[in-house]
Amino acid sequence: MRQSQLFTKTRRNAPADEVAKNAELLIRAGFVHKEMAGVYSYLPLGLRTLNKIVEVIREEMNAVGGQELIMTALQDKELWSRTDRWDDEKVDNWFKTEFKSGGQTGLAITHEEPLTRIMSEYVSSYRDLPIFAYQFQNKFRNELRAKSGIMRGKEFLMKDMYSFAQDDAQHQELYAKARTAYVKTFERLGLGAHTYVTFASGGIFSPFSEEFQTISDSGEDTIYVDEEKKLAVNKEVLSDENLATLGLSRERLVEKKAIEVGNIFHLGTRFSEPLGLSYTDEEGKRRPVLMGCYGIGPSRIMGTIVEVFADEKGIVWPEAVAPFRLHLVALGKKGDDVTRYADELYDELSAHGASVLYDDRDLRAGEKFADSDLIGIPWRVIVGKDAAGSDLFEVVERASGETAKKTREEVLALATGRAA
Amino acid sequence: MRQSQLFTKTRRNAPADEVAKNAELLIRAGFVHKEMAGVYSYLPLGLRTLNKIVEVIREEMNAVGGQELIMTALQDKELWSRTDRWDDEKVDNWFKTEFKSGGQTGLAITHEEPLTRIMSEYVSSYRDLPIFAYQFQNKFRNELRAKSGIMRGKEFLMKDMYSFAQDDAQHQELYAKARTAYVKTFERLGLGAHTYVTFASGGIFSPFSEEFQTISDSGEDTIYVDEEKKLAVNKEVLSDENLATLGLSRERLVEKKAIEVGNIFHLGTRFSEPLGLSYTDEEGKRRPVLMGCYGIGPSRIMGTIVEVFADEKGIVWPEAVAPFRLHLVALGKKGDDVTRYADELYDELSAHGASVLYDDRDLRAGEKFADSDLIGIPWRVIVGKDAAGSDLFEVVERASGETAKKTREEVLALATGRAA
Numbered sequence: 048m049r050q051s052q053l054f055t056k057t058r059r060n061a062p063a064d065e066v067a068k069n070a071e072l073l074i075r076a077g078f079v080h081k082e083m084a085g086v087y088s089y090l091p092l093g094l095r096t097l098n099k100i101v102e103v104i105r106e107e108m109n110a111v112g113g114q115e116l117i118m119t120a121l122q123d124k125e126l127w128s129r130t131d132r133w134d135d136e137k138v139d140n141w142f143k144t145e146f147k148s149g150g151q152t153g154l155a156i157t158h159e160e161p162l163t164r165i166m167s168e169y170v171s172s173y174r175d176l177p178i179f180a181y182q183f184q185n186k187f188r189n190e191l192r193a194k195s196g197i198m199r200g201k202e203f204l205m206k207d208m209y210s211f212a213q214d215d216a217q218h219q220e221l222y223a224k225a226r227t228a229y230v231k232t233f234e235r236l237g238l239g240a241h242t243y244v245t246f247a248s249g250g251i252f253s254p255f256s257e258e259f260q261t262i263s264d265s266g267e268d269t270i271y272v273d274e275e276k277k278l279a280v281n282k283e284v285l286s287d288e289n290l291a292t293l294g295l296s297r298e299r300l301v302e303k304k305a306i307e308v309g310n311i312f313h314l315g316t317r318f319s320e321p322l323g324l325s326y327t328d329e330e331g332k333r334r335p336v337l338m339g340c341y342g343i344g345p346s347r348i349m350g351t352i353v354e355v356f357a358d359e360k361g362i363v364w365p366e367a368v369a370p371f372r373l374h375l376v377a378l379g380k381k382g383d384d385v386t387r388y389a390d391e392l393y394d395e396l397s398a399h400g401a402s403v404l405y406d407d408r409d410l411r412a413g414e415k416f417a418d419s420d421l422i423g424i425p426w427r428v429i430v431g432k433d434a435a436g437s438d439l440f441e442v443v444e445r446a447s448g449e450t451a452k453k454t455r456e457e458v459l460a461l462a463t464g465r466a467a
Numbered sequence: 468m469r470q471s472q473l474f475t476k477t478r479r480n481a482p483a484d485e486v487a488k489n490a491e492l493l494i495r496a497g498f499v500h501k502e503m504a505g506v507y508s509y510l511p512l513g514l515r516t517l518n519k520i521v522e523v524i525r526e527e528m529n530a531v532g533g534q535e536l537i538m539t540a541l542q543d544k545e546l547w548s549r550t551d552r553w554d555d556e557k558v559d560n561w562f563k564t565e566f567k568s569g570g571q572t573g574l575a576i577t578h579e580e581p582l583t584r585i586m587s588e589y590v591s592s593y594r595d596l597p598i599f600a601y602q603f604q605n606k607f608r609n610e611l612r613a614k615s616g617i618m619r620g621k622e623f624l625m626k627d628m629y630s631f632a633q634d635d636a637q638h639q640e641l642y643a644k645a646r647t648a649y650v651k652t653f654e655r656l657g658l659g660a661h662t663y664v665t666f667a668s669g670g671i672f673s674p675f676s677e678e679f680q681t682i683s684d685s686g687e688d689t690i691y692v693d694e695e696k697k698l699a700v701n702k703e704v705l706s707d708e709n710l711a712t713l714g715l716s717r718e719r720l721v722e723k724k725a726i727e728v729g730n731i732f733h734l735g736t737r738f739s740e741p742l743g744l745s746y747t748d749e750e751g752k753r754r755p756v757l758m759g760c761y762g763i764g765p766s767r768i769m770g771t772i773v774e775v776f777a778d779e780k781g782i783v784w785p786e787a788v789a790p791f792r793l794h795l796v797a798l799g800k801k802g803d804d805v806t807r808y809a810d811e812l813y814d815e816l817s818a819h820g821a822s823v824l825y826d827d828r829d830l831r832a833g834e835k836f837a838d839s840d841l842i843g844i845p846w847r848v849i850v851g852k853d854a855a856g857s858d859l860f861e862v863v864e865r866a867s868g869e870t871a872k873k874t875r876e877e878v879l880a881l882a883t884g885r886a887a
Contacts, residue, residue, distance in 0.1 A: 054534055054589050054598045080585050088538040114474055118508040120540065120605065121622050145611045146563040165500050165508065171473050178474045185540065189567045202541050
């Protein structure tokens with residue numbers, strides 16, 4: 048895409064009330080727009096990045112047999128009353144409103160209830176199980192404070208997958224599959240080295256749930272990391288008894304601040320019992336379905352990536368999620384040889400399906416480099432006066448700042464992600 | 468995809484309170500689930516179809532230079548007060564709710580206000596214009612009655628594009644481009660022959676707006692069609708004076724029921740003036756930006772396609788939007804020769820990236836055919852006892868019911884959409 052056509056520009060300042068580094072940088076670089084506290088729109092660069100994150104997650108959910116659907120924001124009060132999660136005394140972050148046709152409704156805080164009801168219409172026999180179903184859908188949470196930028200919004204995108212199993216053995220198999228898919232997802236998103244499976248409080252159906260926690264000083268959680276085992280324990284369950292159960296020793300644990308980027312839960316029959324989701328087993332007996340739940344917030348991932356990798360110059364995107372792979376920066380003026388040469392290179396890269404943002408604007412080199420650093424595309428290719436003659440291009444890696452001369456074929460390989 | 472793995476099944480009946488044909492068929496075929504009146508979730512087959520529709524629209528909006536973003540459901544009361552569209556006396560279908568942090572918010576009925584505010588942060592000079600920006604985002608409308616299935620929901624997906632121009636000449640150019648893109652979009656979606664550009668009431672900035680109306684007895688609108696000119700007039704503006712202005716003659720008009728599947732508006736300075744979206748022109752004068760607005764509802768399109776093409780056996784999808792291109796129906800039982808043969812064909816088609824739903828279930832042929840008719844995939848390939856020997860397959864076209872024998876290469880071509 049030609050940067051002269053992009054409607055966003057970089058800004059010197061984020062809104063004065065913005066305290067989170069992720070939102071501040073994303074606003075300044077033109078990725079998001081703050082509508083209100085905790086409510087952000089995604090501008091073209093931001094939506095491209097969010098969609099890259101979504102696509103990685105989708106591929107991994109599909110790989111374990113997940114079936115994608117999409118449920119609604121508006122929720123049926125009657126359904127949530129049956130699981131005792133409608134009452135504001137029980138769940139304190141609902142947005143509630145009224146139908147003009149009569150009756151109350153609320154904006155989905157999560158989707159266990161509606162999906163359990165949907166499944167109750169399709170599951171009748173053990174032959175219908177197991178099932179993995181998931182969606183990417185907005186959640187709404189009426190947070191009192193919203194000070195973590197896009198990491199904790201009042202309206203935010205969530206990937207929530209649910210598993211449905213006959214018995215504990217089948218449930219554990221699904222849970223293990225989802226857990227492995229999560230580990231792989233965070234690796235592909237570039238967060239693998241910073242992210243720990245972390246034991247946290249469970250519920251009535253299991254002693255622990257597992258969180259995926261990414262180390263960052265801006266995190267709201269405190270965890271204790273065993274670096275060797277690549278495991279951690281959330282402060283909320285740190286006790287000698289629990290450590291013994293988990294086979295961890297207190298001496299090896301290091302306290303860290305971390306961001307919860309995913310979590311996986313055993314739900315047991317918490318929802319299937321009150322909502323009547325049951326099946327007939329091989330002996331003809333009715334049994335409740337066992338459920339699991341697996342959440343990742345793509346918008347929170349986006350904010351976390353900014354927090355973890357940004358430097359003093361701006362954002363640093365890992366290749367897998369960058370809005371473009373390559374930032375082509377022409378140091379010419381409209382109509383001159385340098386610009387003509389850069390135009391041709393851009394056309395050639397585009398013809399090969401490359402992912403390129405082309406800075407074709409009439410601006411000084413210093414402004415272009417500062418914008419490029421702020422936006423954070425992984426590879427910058429500079430076309431100046433010397434490039435036109437030699438057909439060797441100066442390439443800067445955003446993350447390391449390292450510079451190298453590359454051939455046209457090598458630039459094409461960087462821009463497409465294919466081998467040179 | 469193997470149908471034995473799909474978690475939905477066809478159902479004999481839709482909920483008793485469902486009166487719209489589109490929702491009744493989509494529920495019975497397992498495409499959507501009714502959460503409440505006017506609120507529908509999209510199950511795997513439905514989401515695939517909806518995404519096909521979205522992708523066609525996205526391609527056409529990108530082709531005219533549209534930049535995609537995504538705004539929020541939660542809306543800023545203060546912003547809508549400035550355009551005088553917050554008051555329930557003025558706009559009667561808001562869902563409103565309260566922030567726990569204080570103050571009212573509402574769920575987006577449309578997005579002119581937030582996008583105009585976003586643009587006011589990026590547009591300052593005539594050099595920044597023109598701009599096309601669009602999104603696919605849910606709208607919420609607190610409808611008193613919801614009896615048109617997914618064609619008029621309380622929560623529904625909308626593609627809304629907006630144009631931003633310097634002056635009327637530039638605006639008219641953008642408007643004409645968007646209009647052409649709309650005509651092409653409806654053609655690609657399979658609705659071209661049934662859809663008419665229809666003059667409807669304008670506003671302060673133009674005598675008429677233009678609607679895209681698809682002929683259907685289930686439509687809520689009455690239009691008057693000039694078949695020869697491929698134009699129509701909405702009943703709301705049918706007058707001798709208007710007909711004279713439009714160069715249409717009353718004798719040639721035929722009254723029809725129709726569904727509004729799209730609309731395009733001249734907004735003038737209706738939003739840019741109160742929200743301060745202006746630019747500096749070449750002479751250094753500040754001028755308000757001229758806007759246009761272009762809407763298509765993908766979920767309404769999906770419902771309309773069902774209404775227009777369904778027959779007594781079920782849904783009939785045009786190829787461009789079908790959840791799968793080909794329905795492979797094996798008439799064998801697990802482990803027998805016919806099933807082995809069908810398995811191999813399915814694997815071969817899948818290896819070529821074909822779009823196939825494979826009915827590998829242990830059911831009677833009659834049940835499989837009835838399900839296949841209800842689901843409405845364009846091409847059905849039947850693998851029975853004779854196919855295994857001859858390598859010629861019986862192919863049924865869903866729309867016409869016509870049957871033909873096809874070779875393996877021809878089946879592959881149908882399943883991939885590539886030439887044989």
